[in-house]
Amino acid sequence: MEEKELNTEERIIQAAEKILLKEGYAGARMQQIADEAQINKAMLHYYYKSKEKLMEKIFSKKFNEFIPKVAEVIQSGATFEVVLRYYIDNYLDLLEKNPYLPLFLIDTMHRNPEFINQIPELPGKVFVAGIEQQIAQHKLPPIKPYHLLLNIIGLCVFPVLARPIFKKVFQLTDEEYQIILKERKEEVYHFILDAVKNRE
Amino acid sequence: MEEKELNTEERIIQAAEKILLKEGYAGARMQQIADEAQINKAMLHYYYKSKEKLMEKIFSKKFNEFIPKVAEVIQSGATFEVVLRYYIDNYLDLLEKNPYLPLFLIDTMHRNPEFINQIPELPGKVFVAGIEQQIAQHKLPPIKPYHLLLNIIGLCVFPVLARPIFKKVFQLTDEEYQIILKERKEEVYHFILDAVKNRE
DNA sequence: TTTTGTACCAACCAAATGGTTAAACCAACT
DNA sequence: AGTTGGTTTAACCATTTGGTTGGTACAAAA
Numbered sequence: 001m002e003e004k005e006l007n008t009e010e011r012i013i014q015a016a017e018k019i020l021l022k023e024g025y026a027g028a029r030m031q032q033i034a035d036e037a038q039i040n041k042a043m044l045h046y047y048y049k050s051k052e053k054l055m056e057k058i059f060s061k062k063f064n065e066f067i068p069k070v071a072e073v074i075q076s077g078a079t080f081e082v083v084l085r086y087y088i089d090n091y092l093d094l095l096e097k098n099p100y101l102p103l104f105l106i107d108t109m110h111r112n113p114e115f116i117n118q119i120p121e122l123p124g125k126v127f128v129a130g131i132e133q134q135i136a137q138h139k140l141p142p143i144k145p146y147h148l149l150l151n152i153i154g155l156c157v158f159p160v161l162a163r164p165i166f167k168k169v170f171q172l173t174d175e176e177y178q179i180i181l182k183e184r185k186e187e188v189y190h191f192i193l194d195a196v197k198n199r200e
Numbered sequence: 201m202e203e204k205e206l207n208t209e210e211r212i213i214q215a216a217e218k219i220l221l222k223e224g225y226a227g228a229r230m231q232q233i234a235d236e237a238q239i240n241k242a243m244l245h246y247y248y249k250s251k252e253k254l255m256e257k258i259f260s261k262k263f264n265e266f267i268p269k270v271a272e273v274i275q276s277g278a279t280f281e282v283v284l285r286y287y288i289d290n291y292l293d294l295l296e297k298n299p300y301l302p303l304f305l306i307d308t309m310h311r312n313p314e315f316i317n318q319i320p321e322l323p324g325k326v327f328v329a330g331i332e333q334q335i336a337q338h339k340l341p342p343i344k345p346y347h348l349l350l351n352i353i354g355l356c357v358f359p360v361l362a363r364p365i366f367k368k369v370f371q372l373t374d375e376e377y378q379i380i381l382k383e384r385k386e387e388v389y390h391f392i393l394d395a396v397k398n399r400e
Numbered sequence: 401t402t403t404t405g406t407a408c409c410a411a412c413c414a415a416a417t418g419g420t421t422a423a424a425c426c427a428a429c430t
Numbered sequence: 431a432g433t434t435g436g437t438t439t440a441a442c443c444a445t446t447t448g449g450t451t452g453g454t455a456c457a458a459a460a
Contacts (some may be wrong), residue, residue, distance in 0.1 A: 026227035154358030
């Protein structure tokens with residue numbers, strides 16, 4: 001409710017997040033970020049030498065918020081059902097709170113790939129190994145790990161990305177679309193489970 | 201192979217498509233488009249009064265290329281399997297030829313929603329009615345049409361959008377990712393069919 | 401032959417934009 | 431009181447950017 005009294009640096013980060021996520025790197029203006037942080041434009045450059053440095057900071061921060069730390073969970077021995085629920089619930093909650101996040105990351109990685117390089121290596125192979133292990137133990141039907149992951153994440157993320165197109169094509173209000181998104185937790189969970197079970 | 205001798209307007213459209221799709225509205229530069237079309241920047245404004253008008257043209261053109269005209273097919277009485285194959289094959293072919301298209305449309309609709317308004321109404325309701333009819337005739341198990349459509353399109357489109365992220369996380373080469381995309385026609389088709397069948 | 405209209409361009413312009421400077425402010429130490 | 435060092439600002443700067451101007455070239459119409 002009440003605006004916390006944040007120090008300048010925190011206000012800059014908050015403002016930069018808001019503006020960069022909404023407008024993208026090319027569309028965001030340093031002045032806009034300064035206004036949002038209620039500081040002078042020169043202050044921005046005092047704390048962050050350049051727009052690029054600021055973007056680096058926000059991008060890596062958001063990237064790390066988005067990439068889930070579930071590699072361990074998949075190896076925890078839990079059933080696929082449990083892991084899937086955990087995944088989907090976490091992702092959809094995150095997406096509900098951060099509707100601009102996927103577009104921001106995807107857009108940045110496509111159009112400003114230079115920002116990817118500062119990201120450290122990620123344990124993708126671990127996830128693949130985890131899935132393959134579950135398949136070997138017959139806890140999962142044979143499916144290529146990449147495809148399974150693309151399916152799970154795509155089914156979660158796409159509705160957030162496609163919101164404007166679907167709203168337009170089906171002439172939905174924001175409230176109606178919100179309901180659809182709420183329904184997704186069950187829909188995606190059962191859809192994936194049904195697809196995977198039927199493969200056995 | 202050989203560069204056709206196109207007239208100026210065609211060259212402008214081609215150039216604008218290339219640059220706008222790749223860079224987005226905010227990132228694209230009129231000079232860049234002029235260079236690509238091998239004309240003077242003033243020529244751009246001779247044919248298209250402003251960047252906005254040019255974007256309007258390209259956006260509506262691309263939007264109409266992307267939104268499929270399958271509403272009739274779904275009502276054609278064909279089985280769900282046939283319609284699904286048709287959908288998926290068409291979409292994935294289109295996406296393979298136009299990898300920048302989904303990001304361009306999604307990005308534009310999120311960040312420049314003013315361009316949506318010039319798009320005429322679309323027969324989304326017809327699709328919904330078609331699906332509901334198939335469900336009533338027990339040709340399809342009960343599933344909310346919006347969800348079915350989100351699932352189908354999401355599973356097709358997301359891998360194209362997520363390419364950079366997946367390449368990074370799993371350290372894939374372009375060739376490796378290309379193979380994954382090729383596999384998708386079968387993967388998506390069976391995944392959806394299995395999920396839907398299991399619902400009955 | 402003259403007029404007219406379309407295609408085209410070099411040079412230009414005003415505004416916007418990322419970034420800098422030099423000085424002021426201010427709390428903490430000496 | 432005076433110095434120091436981080437913080438803040440108004441004013442400024444160089445470049446980029448979308449867009450304009452005034453004019454040329456040229457072919458078709460009159």
